Amino acid sequence: MSIVKAIFITGGASGIGRAAARLFASRGWRVGIADVNEAGLAETAGEIGGMAQRHTLDVRDRDGWVRALDAFTQTSGGRLDVLFNNAGVAQGGPLADAPFDEIDRVVAINLVGVMNGAKIGHPYLKRTPGSCLLNTASASAIYGSAGLAPYSASKFGVRALTEALDGEWSADGIRVRDLVPGFIDTPLLTGTVTGSNQSIREVVTGRGLELTSAEAVAEAAWAAVHGDRIHTYVGPTARRMAFAARWMPGRLRKMMRGGPGREV
Numbered sequence: 001m002s003i004v005k006a007i008f009i010t011g012g013a014s015g016i017g018r019a020a021a022r023l024f025a026s027r028g029w030r031v032g033i034a035d036v037n038e039a040g041l042a043e044t045a046g047e048i049g050g051m052a053q054r055h056t057l058d059v060r061d062r063d064g065w066v067r068a069l070d071a072f073t074q075t076s077g078g079r080l081d082v083l084f085n086n087a088g089v090a091q092g093g094p095l096a097d098a099p100f101d102e103i104d105r106v107v108a109i110n111l112v113g114v115m116n117g118a119k120i121g122h123p124y125l126k127r128t129p130g131s132c133l134l135n136t137a138s139a140s141a142i143y144g145s146a147g148l149a150p151y152s153a154s155k156f157g158v159r160a161l162t163e164a165l166d167g168e169w170s171a172d173g174i175r176v177r178d179l180v181p182g183f184i185d186t187p188l189l190t191g192t193v194t195g196s197n198q199s200i201r202e203v204v205t206g207r208g209l210e211l212t213s214a215e216a217v218a219e220a221a222w223a224a225v226h227g228d229r230i231h232t233y234v235g236p237t238a239r240r241m242a243f244a245a246r247w248m249p250g251r252l253r254k255m256m257r258g259g260p261g262r263e264v
Contacts, residue, residue: 006076006128008032008069010059010117011087013040016136016184018047019218020084025051027222030079032072034059035087059087059113065120073124080124082225085117085135088154095149103150110154111161118165126172132225133169135162135178136217139238142180143253159231166230177224182212182237212237 007024011017012033018040025031025048034057035041045052053075055068073080088110091102114135125131139145140152141159162178169176212235220234233239 003079004028004030004076005081006030006032006072006079007082007084008034008072008080008121009084009086010034010057010113011136012044013037014044016181016214016217016221017084017086018044019214020086020221021052022048023215023218023222024082025049029081030076032068032076034068059085059116060108062116062120065116069121069124079128080121080131081128082132082134083117083121083125084221085114085133085158087113088136090148090151092147092151094147098150106150107154110151111157114158114161118161122169122172122174125169125174129173130175131173132175132177133162133165134221134225135176137162137178137180137231139180139182139233139235139241142238142241162230175225177227177229178231179217179220179224180231180233180238180242181217181220182235182241184212184214184217184235 005028007020007029009017009021009024009031012021013035014037017033017035021031021033021044029051030053031048031051032053032055033041033044034055036056036058038054038056041054041056045054053072055071057064057068059065069080089106091098091106095103118133118135121133125133135158137158138151138155140148141155144152144156159178159180162176165174166176217234220232224232233242
């Protein structure tokens, strides 16, 4: 009898999470999707049918994590082959103008939420041979993005956590990976930049940075959980920024200072 592998995806109501759920389900995996957006979860589940199980989850809620993972692994025969820590929020604008509650929210969801998933998910992953923790970082974890300081800081933390756990969890047989995508064309970019009438999408594209599709990130997620790279760069913006950070740091620094219209 063939084994049906299982993946649990946070942020499954839209964007990268929805695209990954569709892709893994299409390749025969059992999929658990979690989000605070119940309507979005229902839409995702409707697209992928019987291989999906929905869980209403705020990644800041540690008890909620336990309930969701217990419920999901009861239906998967105890398996958790991949825990995809993908949920995140964006907040744009100068740090000096950002309300403290927005700063706290970004850090709590993007970084502490990922730590919650990693710590609480560890025993489930440890029980599944060949399992993988996959985290969503960002090109903002390559070089801090002016106008996205709390977001960049949270994603640098995700990248550091991935590297640390890759070392810690090797003895447990758990592979730890992250995705480092450029700016993704998802609803997150519709948010308004603090102190401005521009959306985050307008600021990003104004700097000459391309948007990457959620479907491209989903394919990268599949490659990451089946490959050996700790960091998987996704899209031209991420790859250019990684190259510039290593070989042209001065130019990258000027681009981040220069505002709209400056390219890496």
